[in-house]
Amino acid sequence: xxxxxxRELERALRLTGFLLRPDNTLRSIEAGLKRSPAxxxxxxxxxxxxxxxxxxxxxxxxxxxxxxxxxxxxxxGGRLRAWWALPPRMP
Numbered sequence: 001x002x003x004x005x006x007r008e009l010e011r012a013l014r015l016t017g018f019l020l021r022p023d024n025t026l027r028s029i030e031a032g033l034k035r036s037p038a039x040x041x042x043x044x045x046x047x048x049x050x051x052x053x054x055x056x057x058x059x060x061x062x063x064x065x066x067x068x069x070x071x072x073x074x075x076x077g078g079r080l081r082a083w084w085a086l087p088p089r090m091p
Contacts, residue, residue, distance in 0.1 A: 012085035016070040038065020
């Protein structure tokens with residue numbers, strides 16, 4: 001559900017070296033990912049799902065976009081860490 005998805009996002013950000021502050025919100029995280037529309041869309045979909053449980057949640061393309069953004073500029077080790085932190089979902 002939405003709570004597990006939020007925990008997964010927090011864990012993925014932490015494992016890939018993104019600094020999380022106590023005052024971070026989903027909106028501020030989304031704004032920080034604005035150079036990648038898919039990554040920002042992933043966070044926006046989580047926010048929508050949190051406040052509207054009927055919302056579908058992030059798409060596989062948004063998940064791939066977030067994973068790519070988490071790995072950006074971090075070399076092969078960063079790509080592997082991002083893959084481990086946010087693995088593909090099985091259908």
